[in-house]
Structures are given as structure tokens and as C-alpha cells.
Amino acid sequence: MSEQKALQFLDKNNLECAICLERLTEPKTLECLHSYCLHCLQSLIKTSGKIKCPKCCKMYDDLNQFDLKDLTTNEMLSYQVKYVENIESEKPMKCSSCDNQPKYYCSECKMYLCGQCIKHHKMIPVLKDHSLYTLDEEGDLSNKCKFHRDMLEFYCKTCSKSGCKKCEHVLSCYQNEHNVIPFKIAVDEFNQHVTKVMKSAEEIKEKLEVTRDTITKERSDFESRIQICRTEIDLQEENLIKKIQEKSREMTTNLDKIDKQNKEVVDDRVKNIDSKLTKVNEMLPLINTMMNKPEERATVICHEVNINAFREEVVESKYDESINIIAPSFIPSKNLDKVLDLEGIGKMTNHERVFEVAEDKLPITVTMGQSVEVKVVSVKSVTSHLFTTLINESGKQAATEVERVGNGEYKIKGSCHLKGDWKMIITAKGDQIKGSPVNIKAEAVGLVNTIDDIQHLKIHDKNKKVNDVILDKEGNLIVSSLSKDVLKFNQEYSCIGRIEIPENVQVSCMHQMSDGHIVYIDALNKTVVMCDDQFKQIHTFCKGTLKNPSGLTVNNETRTMYVADSECHCVFKFNVDNGELLGQIGSYGSNVGYMNGSKSVTLTKEGNLIVTDCGNSRLQMFDANDRFMRIICNVSYPYCVAIDCEENILVLGDYGMLGYSNITLFNKDGGFIKEDKDSYKSSINPSGIAIISNQPRRVAVANSSSNDVRIYNY
Numbered sequence: 001m002s003e004q005k006a007l008q009f010l011d012k013n014n015l016e017c018a019i020c021l022e023r024l025t026e027p028k029t030l031e032c033l034h035s036y037c038l039h040c041l042q043s044l045i046k047t048s049g050k051i052k053c054p055k056c057c058k059m060y061d062d063l064n065q066f067d068l069k070d071l072t073t074n075e076m077l078s079y080q081v082k083y084v085e086n087i088e089s090e091k092p093m094k095c096s097s098c099d100n101q102p103k104y105y106c107s108e109c110k111m112y113l114c115g116q117c118i119k120h121h122k123m124i125p126v127l128k129d130h131s132l133y134t135l136d137e138e139g140d141l142s143n144k145c146k147f148h149r150d151m152l153e154f155y156c157k158t159c160s161k162s163g164c165k166k167c168e169h170v171l172s173c174y175q176n177e178h179n180v181i182p183f184k185i186a187v188d189e190f191n192q193h194v195t196k197v198m199k200s201a202e203e204i205k206e207k208l209e210v211t212r213d214t215i216t217k218e219r220s221d222f223e224s225r226i227q228i229c230r231t232e233i234d235l236q237e238e239n240l241i242k243k244i245q246e247k248s249r250e251m252t253t254n255l256d257k258i259d260k261q262n263k264e265v266v267d268d269r270v271k272n273i274d275s276k277l278t279k280v281n282e283m284l285p286l287i288n289t290m291m292n293k294p295e296e297r298a299t300v301i302c303h304e305v306n307i308n309a310f311r312e313e314v315v316e317s318k319y320d321e322s323i324n325i326i327a328p329s330f331i332p333s334k335n336l337d338k339v340l341d342l343e344g345i346g347k348m349t350n351h352e353r354v355f356e357v358a359e360d361k362l363p364i365t366v367t368m369g370q371s372v373e374v375k376v377v378s379v380k381s382v383t384s385h386l387f388t389t390l391i392n393e394s395g396k397q398a399a400t401e402v403e404r405v406g407n408g409e410y411k412i413k414g415s416c417h418l419k420g421d422w423k424m425i426i427t428a429k430g431d432q433i434k435g436s437p438v439n440i441k442a443e444a445v446g447l448v449n450t451i452d453d454i455q456h457l458k459i460h461d462k463n464k465k466v467n468d469v470i471l472d473k474e475g476n477l478i479v480s481s482l483s484k485d486v487l488k489f490n491q492e493y494s495c496i497g498r499i500e501i502p503e504n505v506q507v508s509c510m511h512q513m514s515d516g517h518i519v520y521i522d523a524l525n526k527t528v529v530m531c532d533d534q535f536k537q538i539h540t541f542c543k544g545t546l547k548n549p550s551g552l553t554v555n556n557e558t559r560t561m562y563v564a565d566s567e568c569h570c571v572f573k574f575n576v577d578n579g580e581l582l583g584q585i586g587s588y589g590s591n592v593g594y595m596n597g598s599k600s601v602t603l604t605k606e607g608n609l610i611v612t613d614c615g616n617s618r619l620q621m622f623d624a625n626d627r628f629m630r631i632i633c634n635v636s637y638p639y640c641v642a643i644d645c646e647e648n649i650l651v652l653g654d655y656g657m658l659g660y661s662n663i664t665l666f667n668k669d670g671g672f673i674k675e676d677k678d679s680y681k682s683s684i685n686p687s688g689i690a691i692i693s694n695q696p697r698r699v700a701v702a703n704s705s706s707n708d709v710r711i712y713n714y
Helices: 003-009 038-048 075-089 115-123 168-175 183-289 294-316 334-343
Strands: 027-029 035-037 104-106 111-113 132-134 154-156 161-163 180-182 355-357 364-367 371-378 386-392 400-406 409-415 420-428 438-443 446-451 468-471 477-480 485-489 495-500 507-512 518-522 527-531 537-541 549-555 560-565 570-575 581-585 598-603 609-613 618-622 628-634 638-643 649-654 661-666 672-676 686-693 698-703 708-713
Touching: 027 038, 027 075, 035 038, 104 115, 111 115, 154 183, 180 183, 183 294, 355 420, 364 371, 371 420, 386 400, 386 409, 409 420, 468 507, 468 698, 477 507, 507 549, 518 549, 560 598, 560 609, 570 598, 598 638, 609 638, 618 638, 628 649, 628 661, 638 686, 649 686
Parallel strands: 364 438, 468 686, 549 598
Antiparallel strands: 027 035, 104 111, 104 132, 154 161, 154 180, 355 371, 371 409, 386 420, 400 409, 420 438, 446 708, 468 477, 477 485, 485 495, 507 518, 518 527, 527 537, 549 560, 560 570, 570 581, 598 609, 609 618, 618 628, 638 649, 649 661, 661 672, 686 698, 698 708
């Protein structure tokens, strides 16, 4: 029989030395044919002077230290030990044929096999006689005796040792009246102590991490503030240089004016002198030629008259003093030097940060004209005031309002009236508070995106048009289209899922409940269905009551479900948990409280019901007790209605023959805010609306005419 074949019948316990209870190393065989480690035999003869076989108790008095090396080496055991160590050291994490943990090794196939695969291995005739080696299972050895491999049962508190029933030191501990307790109790007590130590360490770790994070954040804020100060110093330097340059240019301009004025005066005077000098120079030669000619007396007298006239103007009238040219002088400002020496271009201060911007929802994105609200908290009692500036990249500013809420909290409100990036700069005692400036992005109102591949994403009923859209608890868009396919889109408007619903159901209007459930109108069966987020049915309501249900909403506090029925011209009330009919609101008519084609419903924060009364072109409000409150507004054929977190009412009206629809915005009292027809002209046939974002204000509109979903900022 080959050594490899012998492995098939190998008991791994036979590879252990009976003296050290470990795997054999350099196994030497005694005359009794029992094998032990060489170093174990050497230790045994060294301590007792002779060898007694631990297994058969045969005595070997004639053996000494030098004779041990001459004992026969058990080559078979050496080979088996080496072979087993190699196999187990190369043991993979997975079976060679599957993902299970291997338990066997086939020395001929060179494969590691699990318990399941080994059955198939043995079923194949040519493989069934292969030698198999059983691998060591990686179990928990922490509760086993390292000497006897038995379960630990005792623990001596005096010696701090554990042992099994075979351990001699346990008996000795009992004899010496040591504190010996069951091992399980010792483990429980020890684990409690370890847990306490770990808890203390975790508390210290958490405290250190929080402190480190705080210091890191403060350091980051400090570095940010340093950078801001550097920028402010550079700006101050630029501003001062700019102002000095402006003053220099102003003085240079004034000097140029003085120079120009004096030049004009001097030039005029010189020109006048040159003119007179020319005349005098012309007369001198003429007068000189008349010397010795008395007959020219009359001519000389004429010249004399002219010369006397010049004389009166030039000589006798102090002609040379009338010029009076005064040269300007520059006197440098001494105050500027003093100010720069005393104050410089500014001063550094170390104001204690007592205010800070709350970190929730930063940075902020809004639509143009939407109210911006920034929360500020004070970390200690203060008497200073907050000052704010809301400014965009072009230097345009918008008004802000600071409101003290109480308990050290403040609200700063403003509105960005232009598209682009804005900053809200908040200061106290002339210094910016922590978290300032707050970055705000204002987006334009109108169409943002279009989900237009709905037909291609569906598998069933591709020609069925989209008819509703809602926002689920995870922030995804759920789109229905009277088909078996309900589509799911993320906030980037990419399709992330398709849910298949039963064939005998048509989802026409949906509502997301606060507990994660969804209720929808089954247009085919004229019922309302409650389902989970995968549209698995939980309950069915309203069978036999509804004629043409078109809209629904749920009051999560009172568990009341409101269903608008355009054919019954009313709103039915049901208990959403058991489907019990609680009553109805309204009936057919045009007077207040009556309806003509109730299409859509929604609820205010107070629990008041808003109904679109399409045939009467108005929105009506009813209180929680079904009493008519008021007509909110008049809108041409209001098809869909929704209310946002600011309690603004969005109404999507259909202008039919005019070829467009528009979203009109009202406040909660029905006050008109704005209407944007141009942005929504292509949305001809709206069938559903959902608020999908509060900052920026954003709405999704299901457009059945072009079978898409339009995303708008409003």
C-alpha cells in the first residue's frame, strides 16, 4: 500500500506526540513501536534519568541522551506530518467546485472539496477509490484544554489558571483550598469586566474623537478666517491705493486746469505785446528816414500821436505789472501720514465668536424670488446685534430681515431676485460670525428637465400615457401610466427601477403616506388600493361606492382618506385602515360648498381640505369637520392642486382651446402670488402634479399629451 493511499485511513490523532500533545517533530520509534518527538524523549530522560513509554509503560533503563539520536526515525509518520501540514497550509477559502468551505482533500485529483461535492466525487466510479484527507475544521478552541482537548470546566482565581477534569493542577487547587469556580462563571465575570473596560475605552475614544473633530473644525475655521483676513487686507490695500490714485488724478487734473488757464492768459498777453512791438518796430525805420527833412513835419506828428498812445498804455499805466503770474505749490497731507502711523490700513481684532450659522441645509439653492431663511444661534448670552448683507457677484444687493426667535436663535430672511450666485454676509460687532458668508444659488424659474423616454422604458402597454407622479419616502419619483409598469426615477431623473403590478389593475392616481405605504386609485375597478413600496397589495377600499375617482389624499394624524369623485361631484371620506365610509363632502351644484367635477384634493397643515371644483373654475376649502370655509381662488378649469412646505398653493389649470396650461401660485389665504404661462405652454394636458423639492422650489408635472414628466422650478 502506498504512503499516499495510507492517508485515506489516517487518524490525525496518531500524528500527535503523547508527551507534548502536539504534532510530531523528528519522530523516533522505541522498541515497543510507539513513536515520540526526539526533543520530548530528551526532556523525559533529562528529568527522570530513564524512559517509560507513556502508552504501554515499558521501561528503557539502558537508553541515554546519546542513544536517542540513534533510534529509528519513523519515516512514514514524518512524511504524513509534512504532507498534512502542506495540505492544511495551502487550504483555500472555497471548495474547488463551489463557494462552500472545503472539508476534504483528494490527493490524486489535487482538489479541495466540501461535504456536498465529496458525495458527487464518491459517486463517480473512477474517483470513488481516491485517497481522501479530512481537513481540520476551524472551530473555536478558546474553551478547550490545550493539553487534553477537552472542554474547560474549572478556573482557579488564586492561580489564574483554567483546566478540564483531566488537569492535575485543578485537583491540587482544590486540595490547597484555592478559589476554584466553574469556567462558565469565570468567563461571564471576565467578559463583564472586559465589557466595562471596553465601554470605558469607547467613552474615552468617543470623547477624544469629538474633541479632535472639534479642534480640527475650529482649526479649519481659523484657517478659513485667516484667509478671509488676508483677502480683506488685500482688498483694503487695493481700495486705499485706488482712492490715493483717484485723489492724485483729481489733483493732477486741477493742476492741468490751472496750467491751462495761466497759459491762456500769458499767451494772450504775449500776443498783445508782440502786436504792439511789431507796430513800434515798423514805425522806427520810418521816423529815422525823416531825419533832416523838416518838410515831413506833418508825418512825424502823426507818428508821434501813435507813439504817445502806446506810451500811455505801456509806460505810464504800469503795463509790466498787470501780468501777475502766480505759480502753484503742492503741500503734502500730514494727517494721512499720522493716520497711517497710528491706525495703518486697519486693525486686527480677536472677537470671541458668540454667533454661528446653523449648519443644516448649507449651502442653499433657491429659485429666483423664493424666500431664503438662514438660522443663526448664539452660544452664550449677548447684547450685540446682527447685521446682514445679501449681495450677488455683480454687487447687486437685496433686502434682508433679522428676526429674533428666542433661546439664542435668530432667523435671517431675504430673497434673491436675480439668477446666479449670492452671498449672505452676517456680522456682529463689525466682525463676520462663524459660518459667514452663506453661499446661496438662485436658479431661474421654468423648465429644468424632461423625462421623455417613458414609452421605451416600459415593457407592457407602451402606448398608455403617463397619468400621475409622486415623490416616495426615499426621494425618488414614481410614475404611473395605466399600465402594468410603474417606473421609478432618482433625483437625477434616471430610471432606477420598474415595478410590475397585476394585470387587472390600472393605477391612475397615487399618494405617498408617512408610514411608507402608498394608496392609489384603481381606475379599472373603481376602488382604492393600499400597497407597500413595491406595490404589493395590502387592502382594497371603496368598492361599489366610487363612480369616477380622480384624486385622493390622506390625513396621517386622523387616518382619514379623502377621495375626489368627478362623476359624483363630491369628496368621499374613508378610514384608511379599514376602508369604512365616514361621509361625503359636497354635491352637484354651483353654489358655495357644491361642486361640478371635483378632480383633485390636498390638505393644509391645519388639516383643512382643498378641492379643485373644475366645472365651476374655483378652489374651495373645507375644515376638518366638513364645513365649507371659503372659495380660495378662481382658476380656469383647475385640474391639479398641491401645497408646499411654505403653504403656497400650486394650481395647474388647463386652458383647453388656447393650447397651453399654466401653474398659478397662491398663498394659503388665496392671495395671488404669480402666474407663469410662458414656461408651461407646452404642457397641454396635465394629469398629475407633485412637489419634489422645497429648496429650490421644484415641481414634477405628469403630461399625458406628450407622454412625459416635466420638471419645473416655480
